[in-house]
Amino acid sequence: MGDRDTKLHFATRCVYGDQICPGEEPTGAVSFPIYQTATFVHEAVGESTGFSYSRLQNPTRQRLEQVVASLENGIDALAFSSGMAAITALMELFQPGDHLIADSDLYGGSIRLFRNISAKNGITFSYVDCSRENVEDHIGEHTKAIFIETPTNPMMRVTDIRKAAETAKRHGLLLIVDNTFLTPYFQNPLDLGADIVVHSGTKFLGGHNDTLAGFLVTGSPDIAEKLRFLIKTVGSGLAPFDSWLVLRGIKTLPLRMEKAQENAMAVAGYLLQEKQVKRVYYPGIAGTKAYDVCKKQARGFGSMLTFEVESRELALHILKSVRLIRFAESLGGTETLITYPVTQTHADVPEEARLANGITDRVLRLSAGVEDKEDLIADLKQAFAAFEGT
Numbered sequence: 001m002g003d004r005d006t007k008l009h010f011a012t013r014c015v016y017g018d019q020i021c022p023g024e025e026p027t028g029a030v031s032f033p034i035y036q037t038a039t040f041v042h043e044a045v046g047e048s049t050g051f052s053y054s055r056l057q058n059p060t061r062q063r064l065e066q067v068v069a070s071l072e073n074g075i076d077a078l079a080f081s082s083g084m085a086a087i088t089a090l091m092e093l094f095q096p097g098d099h100l101i102a103d104s105d106l107y108g109g110s111i112r113l114f115r116n117i118s119a120k121n122g123i124t125f126s127y128v129d130c131s132r133e134n135v136e137d138h139i140g141e142h143t144k145a146i147f148i149e150t151p152t153n154p155m156m157r158v159t160d161i162r163k164a165a166e167t168a169k170r171h172g173l174l175l176i177v178d179n180t181f182l183t184p185y186f187q188n189p190l191d192l193g194a195d196i197v198v199h200s201g202t203k204f205l206g207g208h209n210d211t212l213a214g215f216l217v218t219g220s221p222d223i224a225e226k227l228r229f230l231i232k233t234v235g236s237g238l239a240p241f242d243s244w245l246v247l248r249g250i251k252t253l254p255l256r257m258e259k260a261q262e263n264a265m266a267v268a269g270y271l272l273q274e275k276q277v278k279r280v281y282y283p284g285i286a287g288t289k290a291y292d293v294c295k296k297q298a299r300g301f302g303s304m305l306t307f308e309v310e311s312r313e314l315a316l317h318i319l320k321s322v323r324l325i326r327f328a329e330s331l332g333g334t335e336t337l338i339t340y341p342v343t344q345t346h347a348d349v350p351e352e353a354r355l356a357n358g359i360t361d362r363v364l365r366l367s368a369g370v371e372d373k374e375d376l377i378a379d380l381k382q383a384f385a386a387f388e389g390t
């Protein structure tokens with residue numbers, strides 16, 4: 001956190017990055033331009049504007065990467081065409097024979113990648129509940145990294161990042177943290193000892209359910225250099241227009257995060273007293289282990305919550321009956337979305353692994369948006385009431 005004090009404050013950096021003085025953009029445009037170009041002219045051999053071809057770097061993407069690196073207190077950030085493109089490139093850091101420890105409750109797409117693509121490339125995985133189990137018991141001579149999400153998707157388990165970082169350091173492993181759910185507004189894993197932060201920029205950073213994006217952020221020059229080589233080689237960098245959309249989204253990140261969290265708190269409060277709901281998983285509920293760990297390492301609890309209802313029929317009914325809340329995959333946007341992990345985000349996770357994590361056909365996940373909380377609660381209320389009446 002050292003140089004945080006000398007930096008501009010967070011919300012200011014969301015708007016300007018680290019550059020408060022205008023001038024780096026020759027026209028004086030207040031909104032950073034979209035450089036919609038594939039290639040750049042060289043005046044002569046050995047001369048360059050610093051840009052040569054947009055797969056390597058593009059000014060709009062660079063601007064976005066600088067803002068994200070600043071928000072995560074990293075030295076470099078790389079913007080990819082989606083979260084999965086970022087994680088796919090990241091896996092190229094590893095060799096056949098390498099072993100990784102991955103949390104057993106990751107985003108379903110990450111598990112699909114590990115089980116089907118990374119495994120085919122000779123990388124092996126141990127799936128561990130990093131919030132509870134002793135990670136050290138799973139480290140072998142070929143282990144190279146620990147990959148976690150906290151809170152996890154969808155069961156909202158919270159792992160102690162400092163502790164995981166200590167374990168990783170002791171054994172010479174990389175700690176990779178997918179920080180999509182809390183974003184740098186609430187949590188900075190690099191400050192807690194992580195080596196690489198992953199984001200699906202599609203979610204809170206973009207924030208408007210209108211574009212895909214992904215990020216890798218690091219505080220290590222050595223890792224940054226390897227990732228720069230990978231992005232130009234695998235070619236999945238974010239396009240200029242999408243970079244601009246995410247830049248625009250980030251300007252309101254603090255406002256959206258606060259409002260969405262307030263809404264999630266209110267919805268959690270309602271669900272806790274709705275008698276057709278069996279359990280609510282939200283780290284902002286005091287008295288839980290997730291709450292205590294989150295308090296120690298984050299500045300908030302986010303706006304994602306998961307709840308279990310009494311029956312599969314009721315879960316299906318809720319999905320059909322909500323009017324304002326959208327039944328759709330994804331999260332972190334201005335619109336409140338409700339998701340059915342069993343058939344959507346986690347459909348490709350083997351049933352046994354899914355059930356072991358408590359992802360039954362009675363579980364629903366909700367991403368609170370920035371609407372008025374009264375309308376969200378009224379929508380859920382009418383959906384539950386209609387079922388009682390059937």
Ligand SMILES: *Cc1c(COP(=O)(O)O)cnc(C)c1O
Binds near residue numbers: 109181201214
């Ligand atoms: C959505 C998501 C991803 C994948 O990102 P895409 O942008 O959809 O490719 C990875 N991790 C988490 C936690 C996510 O929610």
